[in-house]
Structure formats: C-alpha cells, structure tokens
Amino acid sequence: MKTMQILNRDEPYSESPWAGDTFDYVREGVSAPASQETDGSDADPSDPLRPVPANVIDLPRFAPLIHRPTEFFAAIHEWEGVVTDVLDDYFNADLYDMALGTAEVTEVAQISFEDIDPQDRARVQRGAIFRWLIGRSRTRSGTSSRKWVIYFRRVPRSLDETSPFASLKLPMHLMLPLEAGDQGSGIDDVRGMDPAGSS
C-alpha cells in the first residue's frame, strides 16, 4: 500500500480542497503513467496539462467532488454583536454574551478590519448584526489551534404589519406640524387645578 495524493484535473493542484492531505490508495487497476512520473516542481499549477508529480495518480472526473470539511470548529465562547461606528481601519461594536440569560450589552469592542473576512467588509454598516465565535479548530490531520470566526447575519427584510409603527393613527389634536420657529404649546392639565388631574 502506498501513500499518495489524489489530483483532480479540474482544479489547480495547489488550490485543491484536499491539497496537502494524504490517503492510502486502495483502488485496483489504476497506476500512474510512467511518462508522467515527474516531480512537477517547475510546473504552473494553473496549467491543466502540467506534468503530474511522481507520487500522484491522475484520475478522470467521474462525479462532482464531494467537499469534505478540512477543518472542524468547536466554539467555546460566542457573542452577538452590533456595529455602532465604522472608522477607517476598524469598527466599534456592542457585544452581547450569548452564554448569559439577559439580553444586555456586556462588552464593547473595537474590531479591526484585518480580523474579518474581506468579503464582509461591505456588510460592516451601522446597526449590522454579527456573530463572533471563539473556539478550537481541528484539521482532518488532527492539528488543533484556537481560532475566531466573525460573520455577519444575512436575512430577507420583512415588515411586521402588526407593529404600531405600521398602523399608527394619531388623534387629530396630536397631529401638529413641525415648522421652523414654532414653539411649544404647553399643557392644559395643571395638577392640583384640573379636576381630572391625579394630584
């Protein structure tokens, strides 16, 4: 039995999700062509006709690749966060500890853009909600390390038609226009004078 790497021709060698992994090759009747047994060290990895290294068997693509996770992540702490300010190199956020029973801000954070996925940069807007997980990551080869993941919540926008914001009907006397120079109206209910007052 020989330890080998498996190469799929549809993907650049260096970007294969399995790159770096090793497998025990057990399939019968397949062997690497002798003419292609080179080390491939000078080859352009994006070239589909590049020479195949000697320890690699070139398989035809029978079916779409099954993407197996290369890494497993177990969270040991989790925050829900809200972006409160966006600055040049970082953003400020309120954090809510997911482990606590209360829905109150427990921490405030200054989060560098270098610590988030560049694809999420456009999602960092005031009020945007994200999750920040801190935990332990383990690769399929067994290497373990502590890591963090920050991801922004994506949802379809929906409107709650039962909210008073959707159906507020003010009494006529409260429908006062806002005009420049218009000053306050005062009240009619003077406690201690108005028979309907609560004093």
Added chain:
Amino acid sequence: MFEGWTQPARAEIEVSVFGRGYGESIVIHLGDGKWVVVDSLLSSGTPVPLHYLEAVGANVEDDVALVVATHWHDDHIRGLAAVCDKAKSATIAFPQAMLNDEFMAFARKFVDLPVAKVSSGVREMERLLDILKVRNWARFEMARAWTTLLRYHPDALSHGAAIEIEAMSPSNFDMVRFLATVAADQGPEGIARRAPRYDRNDVSCALHVRFGGGSIVLGADLENVADLRSGWKAVFGAQQLPPRTSLLLKVPHHGSATGHHPDIWTRLCLSQPVATLATWANGDKKLPLRSDVVRIMGLAGESFSTSPSSTSGDRHPLQAVNSVLRRTKSKVRKLDARLGHVRHRIDATDPAARWRTELFGRACPLSQVA
C-alpha cells in the same frame, strides 16, 4: 438593592441618578410621594426606576405623575415601557418626532429582527406606542423645546412650592433634521441590522424642573454644535430663558466636551452648582475623559459620578478567549454591570437649604473617575 434606600420626607425634593455600564435613569420626587421617571435602564432584567420606587414604598400605579423618554433608541430607555405599563396615572412624554411618518417608516424596518440577544433598537418605543393606544392617548405630551410637560399648582403639594417641568429641547430644526436622517437611512438589503444610533443626539430632550424659587437642569445627551438652530445653542437662543436658579445639574452627554456649553453654567445654574453625570463607553471611546473631569470640577461646587468607570477591564474570564484575543488586532472591554446611584435631596420649604448628596453602589465623587 442598597441599604439606605429610604423614603424622602413629604417636603423633600429628590433627584436620583442611576447608571451602570450602559444606560442611565433619573427618578425625581416632587413632594408628597409624587414621582417622575426620566429614561430607564435594566439591572438583572428589572427596570431600575421601578425597583427603586418600590423599594422606597412609592405607589407606582397612582403616584408616578410623569414618565419621560429623552431618547428614542432603546439603549437609553430599556425597561421604560414596563415602567409606563405600571404607572397607570402617569403622563407619558417623548419627542414629537417619534410620531412622525418618517420615523414610523424607519422604525418598521427593524421590528421583526430575527436575532437572539440584540434588540431592534425601537422595541421600547414600539411598546410605548402600544400602551398609549390602549390608553386612547390620554395623558400624553409631545416633548419639544419649551413645552411644559407637568405643572403642579402651589396649593397642590404640602411644601407649597409650585412645580413646573419643561422640555428645553429638541428644537424643531433638530427634529426636522433627524427625520430627514432616518428617512434617508438605506441599509443594505439582506443584512440583519438593528436601528442604528446616529452620531448626533439631535432629538435628545433636556429638561428644566422648577420648584418654588429653585430649579434643576437635566441635560440629557444634548450636544453643543455650530448651528444656532441646533442643540444647546437653540436652547440659549430662546427669547426668554427660565430664571437662573439651578443649584443642581445633571451634566449633559456624560460630561463630554461636545455636551458642554458655557451658558449652562452661567445662564441656567447659579455659581458652583452640584453636578452629577453617568459614565459611558463605546468601542474605543469612553466618557468622561480626564479633561472633562477637570473642566466640570472647576465649574461645580461638588461633583459626582454614577461609577468610577463604565468598563471593568479587558480580561475575559475564559483564558482561551484572552489567548485568541491577544492574536487579533481587536480589543474587547467588559462593561461594568454594577449599579451606581447618586441621590440628591433638598428641603423644599427652606429657601436657604442646600442639596445633600448620598452615594450608593459604584457611585463616587467625580474626582475618582478614571
């Protein structure tokens, strides 16, 4: 919650300022067991003003005369709807802009947020509107500059002092600008987002409380900006200010330089008033700064804070979390969840009386603020 939470005397005016990590609230005793609540914060899930009023034996249902929401964002008024729900005789007041169509359309975008912990940002306002609808809008006042929210005739309370609570802000200009801002809010489609707080506290409602020959200034989060029609400049541009009689100031906007206007100290307050503030933190920002502390201590006779700091360090209880955070370029600071309470009382029947201050929990003299 604290030893020493005693009922005020019938003739005593009390101003209690509560603060913890995030949020603040003020409870005022007007005399004869009549109370006012300004904003709210939670402690262990309970609205602090309710907790305090019940602890000192107040009859919340009948004797809370006024509840004011000086802000619209629920970070500042957490639990206020629960206070209003219980205070069935209270007049409820908040800035007029919150009833405008532009704000309603803005708020609708956030009410159905599918999140675990984060609130929509407009949840407390939504509940307040529900309560007002059920009460058929009885006892509601729209707060805007120089609107009287509550008035007691001198004969109404046993100390014999007339009481008048006026909103000093927001100006109409600030409300219109706020509505233009929320109308222009176009968050990206498909991103879960709560109602954002904006940089400027345009529609924050500062209050002026007159009692007999004295007064109290509650600065809310009102700021001092260049535009004469906005913030504190709009307040001091008024044709007629109330008389300069205040010896007690709740310092605006956590004591920040942007909340400072010299006329607060020279046209509303008498020389060397008692000043109290609540601390605040957001990301890399903390208030008050040391320079703010020095400025306020130079202007006030006595000055206090609800806590020495709004944060309690950057160490997480889990070592693994600290280990990962050290490898990032980000910083996390824990908010101090412990409550602080600064209580001021004065005898309303004694014209020569001075404010007496008591400190509870994390509250401290301003000089101790880090």
